[in-house]
Amino acid sequence: MEIKWAMAIDLDRCTGCGACVVACVAENNIPVVGEAEVEKGRLMQWIRVARYWEGEHPEAQAVYLPVPCMQCERAPCETVCPVYATYHNEDGLNAMVYNRCVGTRYCGNNCPYSVRVFNWFDHKWEKPLDEQLSPDLTTRSRGVMEKCTFCIQRIRRAKETAAAEGREIRDGEAVPACVQTCPPGALLFGNVADPHSEIARKLKDPRRFRLMEHLGTEPRVVYLKRLKGAGR
Amino acid sequence: MNGSDHLSRTDPGALYRELSRSNLPVTKKWWLGMGLLAILALWGIGCFVYMMKTGMGVTGLNRPVMWGSFITSFVFWIGLSHSGTLISAILRLTNATWRAPILRGAEALTAFTLMVGGLFPLIHIGRNWRFYYMIPYPNSRQLWPNLRSPLMWDAVAINTYLLGSLTFLYFGMIPDLAIARDHATGWRKKFYTVLALGFRGSHNEWRRYHVASTIFAILIIPVAVSVHSIVGWDFAMAKVPGWHSTIFAPYFVTGAIFSGIAAVVIVMATLRKVFRLERVLTVVQFENLGKLLCMMSLLWGYFYFSDFLTVWYNRNPEEWEVFRSYAGDFLPLFLVMILCNFVVSFPLLCMRRVRRSIPALSFVSLLVVIGMYAERFLIVVPSLARRNDPFIWHDYFPSWVEFSIMAGALALFLLLYTIFTKLFPIMAISDIQEHLFHTSDRKIGGVTVESIAMPHDTGKGGHG
Numbered sequence: 001m002e003i004k005w006a007m008a009i010d011l012d013r014c015t016g017c018g019a020c021v022v023a024c025v026a027e028n029n030i031p032v033v034g035e036a037e038v039e040k041g042r043l044m045q046w047i048r049v050a051r052y053w054e055g056e057h058p059e060a061q062a063v064y065l066p067v068p069c070m071q072c073e074r075a076p077c078e079t080v081c082p083v084y085a086t087y088h089n090e091d092g093l094n095a096m097v098y099n100r101c102v103g104t105r106y107c108g109n110n111c112p113y114s115v116r117v118f119n120w121f122d123h124k125w126e127k128p129l130d131e132q133l134s135p136d137l138t139t140r141s142r143g144v145m146e147k148c149t150f151c152i153q154r155i156r157r158a159k160e161t162a163a164a165e166g167r168e169i170r171d172g173e174a175v176p177a178c179v180q181t182c183p184p185g186a187l188l189f190g191n192v193a194d195p196h197s198e199i200a201r202k203l204k205d206p207r208r209f210r211l212m213e214h215l216g217t218e219p220r221v222v223y224l225k226r227l228k229g230a231g232r
Numbered sequence: 233m234n235g236s237d238h239l240s241r242t243d244p245g246a247l248y249r250e251l252s253r254s255n256l257p258v259t260k261k262w263w264l265g266m267g268l269l270a271i272l273a274l275w276g277i278g279c280f281v282y283m284m285k286t287g288m289g290v291t292g293l294n295r296p297v298m299w300g301s302f303i304t305s306f307v308f309w310i311g312l313s314h315s316g317t318l319i320s321a322i323l324r325l326t327n328a329t330w331r332a333p334i335l336r337g338a339e340a341l342t343a344f345t346l347m348v349g350g351l352f353p354l355i356h357i358g359r360n361w362r363f364y365y366m367i368p369y370p371n372s373r374q375l376w377p378n379l380r381s382p383l384m385w386d387a388v389a390i391n392t393y394l395l396g397s398l399t400f401l402y403f404g405m406i407p408d409l410a411i412a413r414d415h416a417t418g419w420r421k422k423f424y425t426v427l428a429l430g431f432r433g434s435h436n437e438w439r440r441y442h443v444a445s446t447i448f449a450i451l452i453i454p455v456a457v458s459v460h461s462i463v464g465w466d467f468a469m470a471k472v473p474g475w476h477s478t479i480f481a482p483y484f485v486t487g488a489i490f491s492g493i494a495a496v497v498i499v500m501a502t503l504r505k506v507f508r509l510e511r512v513l514t515v516v517q518f519e520n521l522g523k524l525l526c527m528m529s530l531l532w533g534y535f536y537f538s539d540f541l542t543v544w545y546n547r548n549p550e551e552w553e554v555f556r557s558y559a560g561d562f563l564p565l566f567l568v569m570i571l572c573n574f575v576v577s578f579p580l581l582c583m584r585r586v587r588r589s590i591p592a593l594s595f596v597s598l599l600v601v602i603g604m605y606a607e608r609f610l611i612v613v614p615s616l617a618r619r620n621d622p623f624i625w626h627d628y629f630p631s632w633v634e635f636s637i638m639a640g641a642l643a644l645f646l647l648l649y650t651i652f653t654k655l656f657p658i659m660a661i662s663d664i665q666e667h668l669f670h671t672s673d674r675k676i677g678g679v680t681v682e683s684i685a686m687p688h689d690t691g692k693g694g695h696g
Binding site for chain 2: 037040041042043048050051052065067076079080081082083084100101102103104105106108109110111112113114116117118119120121122141142143144145212215217
């Protein structure tokens with residue numbers, strides 16, 4: 001079966017709680033850089049919950065927009081990398097090979113969503129925090145770019161399990177950490193090439209739109225427009 | 233070539249001695265200057281090593297401003313390189329008679345600014361120790377570099393230009409090295425004997441030399457134009473508001489030639505003063521360079537205006553935010569750029585008095601160089617600092633490490649250039665001699681003027 005991973009983000013459900021960010025940090029060995037570095041704009045998180053204000057005070061209302069990597073079909077970051085450190089994989093995902101990266105940061109500039117983060121330093125996990133590192137993926141050294149992978153290690157594991165059992169991968173078997181965690185269920189992940197998957201149905205929602213669609217990047221992340229209040 | 237009698241018409245050794253004062257034995261002052269430059273350059277190198285060991289976090293860079301002062305310096309230095317070889321080639325082809333004294337100095341300027349500019353991408357990348365991943369060679373990764381990336385175009389263009397410029401510089405120097413060989417003593421004689429490649433100045437050798445130098449001059453012009461076009465495309469190809477503009481290639485070339493001519497003026501004024509070349513580098517050369525500078529200022533102003541006008545009229549919010557920031561946090565730099573590049577320098581350059589005064593012209597050139605650095609910074613940084621998503625907007629200011637490396641690069645350039653002037657004939661002796669053959673000094677009343685005994689024949693290739 002052909003695989004086309006996609007994510008749907010229902011802005012009607014998002015409460016801006018940030019649980020997805022925490023789950024992502026825990027799952028992907030993302031360093032916590034501390035307040036001073038965050039102040040300098042060096043947050044390492046792979047998903048951010050952007051907050052905008054709608055309306056004027058006192059009626060101002062917060063609007064939350066979770067922004068992971070869009071996994072663009074026509075990814076601007078891929079063409080500009082001189083060393084193929086970022087490439088399109090067989091599932092249509094926009095993957096990173098950390099060992100190839102030389103750190104030109106051109107991909108980071110060319111990403112209109114600015115979801116790529118750079119390792120400005122080598123990061124350390126003080127004891128006993130190193131115990132929480134996931135063995136399924138590496139930590140990254142200074143000087144390389146990194147970004148959301150749709151939790152590729154989980155996708156791989158699900159695929160391997162399915163292959164070992166001699167069957168196709170089931171809907172909902174591969175779930176990124178953010179999707180698994182989201183308390184109001186605003187995030188949904190799945191294979192859109194499978195017409196019976198939940199995501200394929202969800203993407204028929206008339207509220208659907210993509211971020212900066214006019215740029216022609218064809219993102220794999222689809223948003224569902226907010227019509228009611230935050231968290232319904 | 234003005235005024236008093238020239239020994240050189242009868243004695244080529246005298247001409248060599250006059251034009252190669254830079255090759256005199258070194259003095260204490262020379263060592264002192266070189267020592268200071270070396271310390272500054274070493275400090276820059278030390279800071280670079282510190283940055284490499286610690287991480288790019290010691291700079292002021294952040295997300296979204298992933299490119300900062302190093303890329304600005306890269307564009308700036310490569311820009312400075314654009315006048316030397318280009319001017320020299322164009323002047324050779326158009327047979328401009330005033331060109332001879334500025335050829336060598338300008339060509340050397342190109343070679344060394346390129347060397348220094350070419351270092352910046354390597355300084356800038358996050359894993360400098362893996363820079364060779366960008367070189368195409370059969371490797372254990374079984375991977376060819378990605379030639380769709382403008383960075384690879386850049387690497388190819390700059391390497392081509394550097395090799396071309398070095399060849400052009402060396403080739404143009406061969407007859408002078410032969411003169412130097414004939415008149416030098418000691419180790420210099422051995423040195424020049426090897427480098428002169430046995431050039432004796434026979435008719436046949438000169439004929440070939442002229443044909444080859446014409447071919448070189450014709451070939452190097454498109455290379456020079458393509459190099460800064462490609463540097464412009466590093467930005468124009470990107471999906472970044474403010475960068476993605478079709479005007480960037482010609483605009484970058486114009487800016488490069490503009491800053492390059494200013495650099496040539498400064499270098500020439502310095503050489504003239506330090507090596508007492510007043511008789512050769514005359515007001516004629518400076519006035520002509522001043523005219524070129526004046527025209528480039530106008531052209532730069534036009535390009536800037538066109539770029540600004542289309543964005544202003546269109547009011548595409550993404551692009552307009554970038555331009556709006558020029559009136560906000562980037563206002564001081566914007567003013568420096570506009571004043572130095574156009575508002576102050578253009579009217580000054582229109583004045584004959586300014587063009588004919590070497591200190592005044594040098595001052596205007598210095599303004600232009602500063603203005604062009606500001607321009608490069610304003611191209612690189614605000615577009616990133618105000619990109620598509622306002623939630624991640626962030627400002628940028630270079631750290632002390634970046635300032636140290638930039639200062640070290642300047643020191644390294646001066647160091648290389650000074651060593652070059654010490655080792656090689658910095659004036660194109662044979663071209664000047666050729667010019668002298670065509671002229672004689674005539675006394676009219678109390679003054680001696682240069683009179684041309686025979687008009688240069690034109691249209692016959694390079695050297696007239």
